[in-house]
Amino acid sequence: MEALTQAPTDAALTTQVLEAAIAAARVILDVYARPIAAVSKSDGSPVTEADAAAEAVILDHLASTGIPVLGEESVAAGIVPVLGERYFVVDPLDGTKEFIKRNGEFTVNIALVEHGVPVMGVVLAPATGETFIGDASGAWACNTASGIADEKRSISVASVTPLRIVASRSHGHAALATLCETLEVEEDVSVGSSLKFCLLARGDAQLYPRFTPTSEWDTAAGQAVLEAAGGAVVTLDGQRMTYGKRDLAFLNPYFVAAASGELARRAAAEMSKILG
Known part of the structure; x- marks a missing residue:
């Protein structure tokens, strides 16, 4: 962890x-x-x-x-x-x-x-x-x-395999299936809102990739909880997701939340490949 x-x-x-x-x-x-x-x-x-x-x-x-x-x-x-x-x-x-x-x-x-x-x-x-x-x-x-x-x-994260992935109930993406196959994900748990971060924080899942738009207020609290529980949230360049992007109307780039920094960066690299 x-x-x-x-x-x-x-x-x-x-x-x-x-x-x-x-x-x-x-x-x-x-x-x-x-x-x-x-x-x-x-x-x-x-x-x-x-x-x-x-x-x-x-x-x-x-x-x-x-x-x-x-x-x-x-x-x-x-x-x-x-x-x-x-x-x-x-x-x-x-x-x-x-x-x-x-x-x-x-x-x-x-x-x-x-x-x-x-x-x-x-x-x-x-x-x-x-x-x-x-x-x-x-x-x-x-x-x-x-x-x-x-x-x-x-609560704390659980780094276990096979992986469990948290998918958005209202914001799915076609690339998700490809990512799941690449990372050999066992199952996905669909849940709405920032509860996705919290499922990772308490060890119920290990991965939450986000291929669709979010704003900073959608993610800041969930990221704080997950990071305090031992997890990580990174953008597709593998860097910790940051805040205060006023010039971008406070929009987030695509990101990966995961039970560890290593898993987050690995999934981010795969997402970059999938999205071209």
């Missing part, structure tokens, strides 16, 4: 971020309990009233930190703060398509980025209360359905 060095983070700040995610989850579940109306953004992706309401709650909870926040809905409204070297990245409702489908596979994502890398992250699934946290102290899972962190347990 290859551990990446995480910058020191304040345990109190992690707790504050967790509380913000729990509060956002309550708002999301209020909307989830009634008929859901969705509209399309300029890029064609869906958005519901839960997205904006959850982000407002998160912004309120994090305001006392004085740390800038890069939020998906704020960016969509043209509000992009001066970020500096330390800022939060927020996706108030990751997996809006899953939310609309009512399959439970949607999450609240909050990450702290320092010097271009996510050093702390919280991924919370409101429908189940399943929650994953990663920071300098390590990675752990708990259940927050009650409003507090219950059943807290440490």
